[in-house]
Amino acid sequence: MNEIKKKAEEGQAYAQFEYGQYFEFGKGVDQNFAQAKVWYEKSATQGFAKAQYNLAMLYQHGRGVPIDYKQALYYYMLAAEQNDPWAINNIGFLYAQGRGVEQNPEEALRWYHKAARFGHFEAQYNLGARYAGGEGIPVDLIEAHYWFSRSQIGCTALQQERASKIIESLEAVMSPQAIEEAKTKLSTELGEN
Numbered sequence: 001m002n003e004i005k006k007k008a009e010e011g012q013a014y015a016q017f018e019y020g021q022y023f024e025f026g027k028g029v030d031q032n033f034a035q036a037k038v039w040y041e042k043s044a045t046q047g048f049a050k051a052q053y054n055l056a057m058l059y060q061h062g063r064g065v066p067i068d069y070k071q072a073l074y075y076y077m078l079a080a081e082q083n084d085p086w087a088i089n090n091i092g093f094l095y096a097q098g099r100g101v102e103q104n105p106e107e108a109l110r111w112y113h114k115a116a117r118f119g120h121f122e123a124q125y126n127l128g129a130r131y132a133g134g135e136g137i138p139v140d141l142i143e144a145h146y147w148f149s150r151s152q153i154g155c156t157a158l159q160q161e162r163a164s165k166i167i168e169s170l171e172a173v174m175s176p177q178a179i180e181e182a183k184t185k186l187s188t189e190l191g192e193n
Contacts, residue, residue: 001028008039016043017051024054024063033064044075052079053087060090060099069100085118092126096135105136116150124151125163132170145170145182150189 001022007015020039023032037058043051056075059068073094079087092111095104109130115123128147131140148163148170155163171179 008042011042011046013043013046013048013051016040016046017048017054020051020054024058033058035064037064044078047078047082049079049082049084049087052076052082053084053090056087056090060094069094071100073100083118085115085120085123088118089115089120089123089126092123096126105130109136116147119154121151121153121155121159124148125155125159128163128166132166141170141174142178142182142185145174145179146185149182149186 004015004018004022008019016039020036020043021027022029023039024036025031029035037055040051040055040058044055052075056072056079058064059075060072061067065071073091076087076091076094080091088111092108092115094100095111096108097103101107109127112123112126112130116127124147128144128151130136131147132144133139145167148167152160152163174182
């Protein structure tokens with residue numbers, strides 16, 4: 001940790017980010033969100049996307065700072081400019097919930113699609129939910145099935161189980177042809193045909 005601290009104090013962006021994580025998660029130091037914010041800001045100012053994302057998370061969840069969705073959006077946007085899929089997904093969330101911005105389901109959908117193109121499983125899950133519920137778009141169970149299925153690739157076992165249960169409930173109301181269409185779309189995209 002001493003080496004990271006030294007490099008952080010010397011102004012190295014990656015080290016500042018790492019040192020901020022020590023404080024955010026209490027790794028070798030007492031957990032201190034205010035100190036995490038200080039180091040993330042130093043790194044974020046130098047354009048380090050992971051620090052911008054973590055700083056946005058502090059603002060979104062009020063860790064060491066008051067909750068400030070506009071500041072969260074600002075830092076997510078900086079990270080999104082560098083194609084950080086987690087930041088891109090969270091921008092979609094802010095638009096979906098109307099936090100820091102006017103609620104806009106169509107804009108949320110656009111950001112979720114952008115993150116999903118990076119293979120972000122949470123964005124893919126969010127797209128499945130939007131298509132299943134008709135949030136910002138007409139209900140489309142084939143697309144919902146497809147996106148929930150996509151979200152199972154690269155996620156945790158718990159998330160896979162959650163998506164599987166939703167897929168089962170979708171299949172209970174879908175025609176066999178619609179289920180086959182969704183599965184074919186997925187296998188085609190994955191290069192399995």
